[in-house]
Amino acid sequence: MAMTGxxxxxxxxxxxxxxxxxxxxxxxxxxxxxxHMDPKVSLHWEDMKKPKGVYRTVGHYFRKGxxxxxxxxxxxxxxxxxxxxxxxxxxxxSALGNVIDMGRANGIDVAFVNPLVETMKRLSxxxxxxxxx
Numbered sequence: 001m002a003m004t005g006x007x008x009x010x011x012x013x014x015x016x017x018x019x020x021x022x023x024x025x026x027x028x029x030x031x032x033x034x035x036h037m038d039p040k041v042s043l044h045w046e047d048m049k050k051p052k053g054v055y056r057t058v059g060h061y062f063r064k065g066x067x068x069x070x071x072x073x074x075x076x077x078x079x080x081x082x083x084x085x086x087x088x089x090x091x092x093x094s095a096l097g098n099v100i101d102m103g104r105a106n107g108i109d110v111a112f113v114n115p116l117v118e119t120m121k122r123l124s125x126x127x128x129x130x131x132x133x
Contacts, residue, residue, distance in 0.1 A: 003067055011071045015078060019045060023084025029074065031067060038063055041070040043078070049091075093123050 003011070012029045019027030024045040033039045041062040050056045060077060062070040082090065097120060103113040 008067070015041075015043065015071070015074055018075070018078045019043065021083075022078060022081045023087055024081075031070075039067060039070070041067070041074045043074060089123070093120065096120050096123070 008031050012031065015029035016027050019029070025048050027043070027045040029041065029043050031039060031041055042059060043061075044057055044059045046056045047058045048056065060074075062073045062077075064070070065073075096116060100113060100116050100120060102108075103116070
């Protein structure tokens with residue numbers, strides 16, 4: 001069944017709203033139709049972890065099947081993304097891991113490093129069992 005322009009607009013708006021709910025920055029979704037090419041649904045957002053002045057746009061495309069199927073695959077992709085809280089926890093754990101590595105590399109007293117290692121373990125266990133500390 002063919003989609004109308006209004007239905008396509010609604011689906012793009014829904015995808016963008018779902019991306020916002022996941023904490024993505026400046027998300028866009030679109031159906032791209034170009035001469036002599038297969039149509040595609042594309043999702044784009046900004047990766048704010050990249051430094052300023054660097055191209056930050058991230059994109060993902062869905063090209064196979066009919067338009068309805070491509071939108072369904074895009075929905076599943078966005079649904080599988082970690083939510084904003086999970087991303088914050090992952091970022092914190094990554095930074096904490098870097099601090100632990102730096103402490104070890106610089107010979108920082110274990111009295112300072114060991115509590116950080118224990119915190120990292122607890123955070124990792126909580127993340128695995130989906131429990132917030």
